[in-house]
Amino acid sequence: KQEVTQIPAALSVPEGENLVLNCSFTDSAIYNLQWFRQDPGKGLTSLLLIQSSQREQTSGRLNASLDKSSGRSTLYIAASQPGDSATYLCAVIKPISNYQLIWGAGTKLIIKP
Amino acid sequence: DTGVSQDPRHKITKRGQNVTFRCDPISEHNRLYWYRQTLGQGPEFLTYFQNEAQLEKSRLLSDRFSAERPKGSFSTLEIQRTEQGDSAMYLCASSSGLDTQYFGPGTRLTVL
Numbered sequence: 716k717q718e719v720t721q722i723p724a725a726l727s728v729p730e731g732e733n734l735v736l737n738c739s740f741t742d743s744a745i746y747n748l749q750w751f752r753q754d755p756g757k758g759l760t761s762l763l764l765i766q767s768s769q770r771e772q773t774s775g776r777l778n779a780s781l782d783k784s785s786g787r788s789t790l791y792i793a794a795s796q797p798g799d800s801a802t803y804l805c806a807v808i809k810p811i812s813n814y815q816l817i818w819g820a821g822t823k824l825i826i827k828p
Numbered sequence: 829d830t831g832v833s834q835d836p837r838h839k840i841t842k843r844g845q846n847v848t849f850r851c852d853p854i855s856e857h858n859r860l861y862w863y864r865q866t867l868g869q870g871p872e873f874l875t876y877f878q879n880e881a882q883l884e885k886s887r888l889l890s891d892r893f894s895a896e897r898p899k900g901s902f903s904t905l906e907i908q909r910t911e912q913g914d915s916a917m918y919l920c921a922s923s924s925g926l927d928t929q930y931f932g933p934g935t936r937l938t939v940l
Contacts, residue, residue, distance in 0.1 A: 761931075
């Protein structure tokens with residue numbers, strides 16, 4: 716059974732710092748991995764999608780990497796800003812399924828001004 | 829197209845009542861997903877549709893839950909005889925094939 720874990724559950728850093736969020740999954744047979752952002756009481760916004768054949772994806776100050784063999788992904792945020800404060804969730808899709816997303820519980824990120 | 833929309837955004841109901849939620853996906857998307865999220869947890873899959881066909885239901889979806897997508901466009905999720913344990917955020921997402929899933933703002937259900 717695929718399980719997705721995100722550590723730490725919460726992280727607080729000063730504005731301007733670079734930071735890394737971690738995601739691990741137990742079954743390396745994935746179709747793709749996505750990182751999402753969720754603001755309090757709101758829905759989810761897709762940030763980056765990495766196909767299983769890719770190693771990384773970049774969008775602005777965000778860079779996501781994928782290492783299927785070790786079952787890990789990282790989300791790197793450069794030059795953090797208070798507006799980056801949110802919960803960040805990773806999710807994987809298994810290749811033999813209805814392609815539902817299997818989620819981690821998220822990392823709550825607080826950027827202190 | 830403004831994205832995925834859900835209605836209502838908030839619903840407060842008494843235990844034992846029935847509730848119905850609506851999701852309008854992005855118009856050209858053929859896949860529609862329902863998820864449930866409780867505080868501090870990631871979403872959990874409930875069910876999904878490809879066009880009008882409901883192709884899978886999670887074991888989380890008890891007999892009190894039913895979902896429809898009659899014309900392959902909007903979808904409804906009904907919960908009968910609500911229980912306090914049904915209190916959660918109900919999220920709808922749509923996608924075109926296996927591309928990124930786009931989420932609506934969710935419907936927050938509180939069962940008193």
